[in-house]
Amino acid sequence: MATFVSTRQNRGPAATWNDVLLCGYAPDGGLFVPASVPAIPLETLKTWKNLSHPEICKKILRCYFTEDELPHATFEETISKAFDSFAHPDVIPVVRAGHAHVAELFHGPTGSFKDVALSVYGKIVENHLETTRRRVTILNSTTGDTGSAAIRSVLGGTRVRIVVMYPAGKISDIQELQMATVDAPNVKVFRVDGTSDEIDGVVKTLFCDEEFGREQSLGSFSSINVGRLVCQIAHFFYIYLKTCVDVGDEVLVAIPTGGGGHIVTGTIATRMGLPLKFLLATNENDTATRAIEEGTIDTSGDIIPTYACAMDGNLPYNIERLLYFHSNDAGTIIRKQMSQLETTGGLELEQDQVQSLQSQIWSHSVSQENILETMRRYHADHAYLPCPHTATALYAMDRFLATPAAQKRLFPNGGPLPPIVCLATATPAKFPDVVEKAGLPVPRPESFAKLYHLPKKNRLLEREWVDSLKKAIREFDS
Numbered sequence: 001m002a003t004f005v006s007t008r009q010n011r012g013p014a015a016t017w018n019d020v021l022l023c024g025y026a027p028d029g030g031l032f033v034p035a036s037v038p039a040i041p042l043e044t045l046k047t048w049k050n051l052s053h054p055e056i057c058k059k060i061l062r063c064y065f066t067e068d069e070l071p072h073a074t075f076e077e078t079i080s081k082a083f084d085s086f087a088h089p090d091v092i093p094v095v096r097a098g099h100a101h102v103a104e105l106f107h108g109p110t111g112s113f114k115d116v117a118l119s120v121y122g123k124i125v126e127n128h129l130e131t132t133r134r135r136v137t138i139l140n141s142t143t144g145d146t147g148s149a150a151i152r153s154v155l156g157g158t159r160v161r162i163v164v165m166y167p168a169g170k171i172s173d174i175q176e177l178q179m180a181t182v183d184a185p186n187v188k189v190f191r192v193d194g195t196s197d198e199i200d201g202v203v204k205t206l207f208c209d210e211e212f213g214r215e216q217s218l219g220s221f222s223s224i225n226v227g228r229l230v231c232q233i234a235h236f237f238y239i240y241l242k243t244c245v246d247v248g249d250e251v252l253v254a255i256p257t258g259g260g261g262h263i264v265t266g267t268i269a270t271r272m273g274l275p276l277k278f279l280l281a282t283n284e285n286d287t288a289t290r291a292i293e294e295g296t297i298d299t300s301g302d303i304i305p306t307y308a309c310a311m312d313g314n315l316p317y318n319i320e321r322l323l324y325f326h327s328n329d330a331g332t333i334i335r336k337q338m339s340q341l342e343t344t345g346g347l348e349l350e351q352d353q354v355q356s357l358q359s360q361i362w363s364h365s366v367s368q369e370n371i372l373e374t375m376r377r378y379h380a381d382h383a384y385l386p387c388p389h390t391a392t393a394l395y396a397m398d399r400f401l402a403t404p405a406a407q408k409r410l411f412p413n414g415g416p417l418p419p420i421v422c423l424a425t426a427t428p429a430k431f432p433d434v435v436e437k438a439g440l441p442v443p444r445p446e447s448f449a450k451l452y453h454l455p456k457k458n459r460l461l462e463r464e465w466v467d468s469l470k471k472a473i474r475e476f477d478s
């Protein structure tokens with residue numbers, strides 16, 4: 001049975017899957033991580049080479065929970081149906097664009113990678129609540145994509161209610177409309193006059209409010225929840241098996257990074273046996289890049305609005321998990337470091353952490369102009385239109401290919417570079433303004449165009465935000 005511990009490990013015994021299924025933060029304010037990661041032997045991995053994504057999903061998730069936690073028949077049915085609403089039969093098609101293998105994670109109902117994990121996770125949560133006859137309120141801050149995918153995954157559910165908040169004016173029109181036009185009794189959507197970091201802070205305050213926690217059962221579908229990350233592991237295995245030359249050989253994965261959910265999931269996949277290295281791409285909000293390349297975290301600057309708006313934040317909260325996986329005596333170090341980061345907004349990483357991070361990850365921050373230039377170049381040279389987030393990964397890959405020192409750092413033994421997979425995290429159709437700004441033809445799928453004609457049901461979250469949220473959550477019961 002898989003168990004989970006807090007990154008700060010200073011309170012309580014290991015938690016089970018059912019304990020972490022719905023929670024956000026661990027009781028000590030840390031984030032849950034698997035206590036020990038199940039290893040997949042190379043011989044087993046070889047037998048998975050031609051499996052479909054849903055089949056790999058079943059194999060991976062079975063490593064994390066038991067028959068008691070999710071009975072076999074329910075589990076099979078859940079995964080088999082989870083991807084029915086995806087527009088592509090492969091779920092995650094992998095296409096070529098120049099040097100890159102592009103893993104398109106955006107063929108789900110809301111057009112971003114969040115659909116891949118949440119289509120499974122939403123159903124697992126519903127089954128669990130049905131069995132235990134509980135109800136829960138999912139509380140999510142979003143930079144645009146998690147909100148709509150989370151709502152979609154529980155729409156019409158009777159046991160899950162959901163409250164979503166997003167920073168007003170800082171997400172794309174389509175992202176906003178996908179949430180704001182939802183009219184369902186179990187859904188509330190709030191726009192907030194604040195930054196994504198401020199909204200994350202409000203969510204954290206509510207999760208850490210023990211009294212409110214006793215009154216209301218709260219859960220999260222963002223990547224603070226380890227269950228959501230576990231549901232993302234399968235796509236690293238699928239993508240690896242699709243692109244490796246021989247099973248057992250290395251593959252490099254380029255990841256557009258905001259909150260850091262994917263880089264942590266990829267890191268867990270390496271602990272399970274996948275020979276992966278990573279290119280981490282940030283936009284001009286480059287806290288994660290500076291942490292890896294310079295060993296310094298500084299969250300004091302203002303958030304810069306960028307074309308890759310879903311990655312606009314100063315505090316990639318999953319950095320706590322990333323540091324955990326790159327530290328020896330992890331709990332003690334992380335507890336000390338996070339306490340310093342929370343009080344001062346800054347942190348110098350330990351030399352061992354930096355060395356460990358740099359041996360696995362090369363990171364690059366991508367400017368606004370380079371995002372547009374990359375979209376234009378891939379469209380012109382490879383007939384491929386990436387979304388602005390995906391463009392950051394493609395640009396980082398191109399820089400990596402032009403930087404021998406970076407190649408030597410990740411592959412000190414030399415030899416030909418392994419295949420490079422870029423994660424395509426959203427459809428460009430979600431960001432028509434940016435595509436237009438790049439001077440490119442804007443894809444306008446009917447499913448998005450019709451959103452402009454629907455009435456908006458969202459509200460402004462009044463200050464004090466925490467009190468207003470408590471009121472909104474209690475309203476579900478009145």
Ligand SMILES: Cc1ncc(COP(=O)(O)O)c(C=O)c1O
Pocket residue numbers: 112113143144145146223256257258259260261262263310311389425426
């Ligand atoms: C389109 C898109 N790309 C990338 C990201 C960054 O995600 P991660 O948490 O994996 O860094 C997000 C997250 O919100 C997103 O919506």
